[in-house]
Every structure is written in C-alpha cells, then in structure tokens.
Amino acid sequence: MAWLAVTTGPRKGQTYQLRIGDNSLGRGAENDMVIEDNVVSRSHAMVRVRDDEMVLVDLGSRGGTKVAGKTLVGKSIASGGVVRIGQTTLNLVEVEAGAPAPGPVSSAAETMVEKQGAGAGAVMIVQSGPDAGKSFPLVHGDNAVGRDPGGEVVLSDDAVSRRHALIRNEQDKIIVFDLGSRTGTQVDGEPLRGHVLSAGETITLGSTELVLMQPGSGEGSASDGS
Secondary structure (H helix, E strand, O other): OEEEEEEEOOOOOOEEEOOOEEEEEEOOOOOOEEOOOOOOOOOOEEEEEOOOOEEEEEOOOOOOEEEOOEEOOEEEEOOOOEEEEOOEEEEEEEOOOOOOOOOOOOHHHHHHHHHHOOOOOOEEEEEEOOOOOOEEEOOOEEEEEEOOOOOOEEOOOOOOOOOOEEEEEOOOOEEEEEOOOOOOEEEOOEEOOEEEEOOOOEEEEOOEEEEEEOOOOOOOOOOOOO
C-alpha cells in the first residue's frame, strides 16, 4: 500500500493513496490528486502503479517534475522517494503489511478513521536530516524517538539523544513530549514539553525534521479541488 504525502507547499499535510493503474496529479479539479499550487500545471504528472513498480511521468508540464533534484520524463520511484512539483514537495510512503494501513483520502476514509481513532494510519516522515525520506508508522500507545535502536522512530542524527522524544498515539489525539534531551525538541519552531500534534506539523530534533501525516484528517480530501 503506497501513498503520496505533501511535506511542503500550499497543501502541506495532504495525502493521497495510490491505486493500481494511473494516478493523475495537477491543479485541475479533474485530477486524482489536486495540488493547489499556482506553479503546478492543470495536468502536471502521473504516477503509474503496476504490481512490481511505480513510475512517475511528467505530462509536458510547463515547470517540469523533479525526483531527488533531477528533472524527469519517466522514472521508477520507490518508498522514500521525494518528488517536487512546482513549489510542492511530496514523499512516497509505502506501508508494509501489519503496519497501520491508511485508507484513501475520501469521505469513506474519514469515516473509517473516525471509527478507528484519530491516530489510525498516522506516519512520521523524515523531511530533512541524515534519515531524509524514511517513514515510521506510529503504533498505538507510546513511540520512542531517538538513536536507541529499540525505539519505534530510530534516527541516526548525532545531534539527537538516544531517547530524545516520545510520541503518544492515543485514540483521539497524538501528543509529542521532549524526554529531557540535550538539544531539545521543537514543533514548527517552538520549544515544547507536551504538544498535541496536527497533520502537517513539523517536529525538529537536532538537525532532523519529521512531519506528521494522517490520511483523512487535517486538510480534507486530496481530490476535492476546492
């Protein structure tokens, strides 16, 4: 199961679950994933999903599409791939079997998330730092964040403490706490002791930035075009 998550740009926090076949991206309301970014073309790009690979194709957009900083025409992308379209950056996230499984960003998915709790399908994506591109599905309950290999969110950043922070995934909210780390933890630039996270918010630990993604919450449907 794979999905695209917007980590920077006008629709930061937006998510879209990829389906088998063609998935169109662009500013026009007819696209599967509508990206409200004035630099994005109406019909900008397409992700073609087959059983064994995902291929990103630029559809002749005026601004082009980049993967890992390189402009492309067609390229296979894998989990952790970073795609830049206009002023928008998207991460490709794959959720393995047994991990919290996000549903399509739609009214049906919103109902599913409401039944399963606010933390269902929540994923932390590493946006910058030594582990950029990695993703960590959050388990229900406590998720240790740091360099300790026994934690749920394991980072290799030397500026991060072994047990740096704790993300508590409860039924109705997700809370992040600093565990007395030597360099502190920030959410959107503000130091914290305990903070209820919303989809799209950025956590900074050392030189690492992580973004919370929650399908079906935060900024609404990926295909509503409004």
